[in-house]
Amino acid sequence: MQIHRFAIAIMAALLAAGAARAETIGFAQVGSESDWRTAFSADMKAEAARRGIKLLFSDADNDAARQQEAVRGFIAACVDAIVIAPVVVTGWTETLQLAKAAGIPVFIADRAVDANPDLFVARIAADFNLEGRLAAAWLAQATRGTCGVVELRGTEGAEPTIQRRKGFLAVLSQFPSMRLLRSASGGFTSEGGKRVMEGFLSTPEGLKDVCAVWSHNDNMLLGAIEAMHAAGLRPGRDQLTVSVDGVPDIFRAMQAGDANMSVELKADIGKYIFDVVQGYLAGKRNFPKWVLIPSDLHTPADAASMLARRGG
Numbered sequence: 001m002q003i004h005r006f007a008i009a010i011m012a013a014l015l016a017a018g019a020a021r022a023e024t025i026g027f028a029q030v031g032s033e034s035d036w037r038t039a040f041s042a043d044m045k046a047e048a049a050r051r052g053i054k055l056l057f058s059d060a061d062n063d064a065a066r067q068q069e070a071v072r073g074f075i076a077a078c079v080d081a082i083v084i085a086p087v088v089v090t091g092w093t094e095t096l097q098l099a100k101a102a103g104i105p106v107f108i109a110d111r112a113v114d115a116n117p118d119l120f121v122a123r124i125a126a127d128f129n130l131e132g133r134l135a136a137a138w139l140a141q142a143t144r145g146t147c148g149v150v151e152l153r154g155t156e157g158a159e160p161t162i163q164r165r166k167g168f169l170a171v172l173s174q175f176p177s178m179r180l181l182r183s184a185s186g187g188f189t190s191e192g193g194k195r196v197m198e199g200f201l202s203t204p205e206g207l208k209d210v211c212a213v214w215s216h217n218d219n220m221l222l223g224a225i226e227a228m229h230a231a232g233l234r235p236g237r238d239q240l241t242v243s244v245d246g247v248p249d250i251f252r253a254m255q256a257g258d259a260n261m262s263v264e265l266k267a268d269i270g271k272y273i274f275d276v277v278q279g280y281l282a283g284k285r286n287f288p289k290w291v292l293i294p295s296d297l298h299t300p301a302d303a304a305s306m307l308a309r310r311g312g
């Protein structure tokens with residue numbers, strides 16, 4: 001009798017160990033184009049390790065075709081689930097249909113796809129349109145509704161570029177004396193932002209009549225600030241600046257008087273994403289299609305506390 005009970009205990013332990021098999025999750029990341037992206041990747045890896053998840057990480061280096069290939073590799077590897085931060089919104093239907101046919105649940109993180117929402121479980125992301133609206137609203141109050149703006153756009157075809165621009169223009173259109181004077185893409189990188197600003201500065205009119213620089217992310221703005229200093233301008237003073245992400249270097253730029261406002265995009269979203277993925281793998285089904293990540297807005301007034309929070 002005694003032995004019998006011992007055998008049952010062993011069996012139960014073995015079964016429990018079997019049930020707790022580490023999930024293998026494929027994560028198709030955009031690349032490493034910005035400080036925000038790098039922080040997001042680090043958070044995903046740390047959160048996966050904390051949860052004992054085997055994370056297969058692919059870096060598409062902002063190449064949409066390469067990212068599709070990586071996702072098809074995850075499908076062939078029969079992973080338990082796939083998380084995609086899409087480089088661009090288009091071209092995902094076929095690959096998502098393949099994942100569905102293979103019975104592998106897909107989750108969209110950070111950005112968006114224009115494929116049928118039935119092809120993925122949920123999107124876990126902030127509201128990029130709101131970020132654009134917040135930036136324009138802050139600028140309208142700071143300039144009493146009179147301002148000529150130049151724009152640094154992100155990667156063409158990427159959801160944050162499309163929606164931040166839309167949100168910004170929607171609010172700008174409410175103020176007859178606020179106008180977008182020029183716009184160009186810097187691909188979300190510091191080098192790209194610097195290159196675009198050097199382009200604006202090399203035109204005959206330079207930044208004449210420009211009262212503000214609106215950048216789709218902090219890194220492009222930091223590059224533009226470098227170019228403006230090199231041209232003898234005083235960014236943050238001669239021209240106001242508004243951007244998005246809330247990376248440590250933008251708070252340092254705020255402390256130096258070179259930057260005025262940044263809408264925070266939370267980078268530590270691994271917990272939100274894996275809560276949904278693991279919840280789904282454990283059988284939960286009632287997720288909203290869009291799990292919204294809250295935004296926040298920062299100015300020099302809270303730059304020091306934000307830097308302290310970021311360990312800067």
Ligand code: AHR
Nearest residue numbers: 033034036110160188217
């Ligand atoms: O998708 C979010 C955007 O991607 C971030 O704002 C930017 O830094 C990154 O390139």
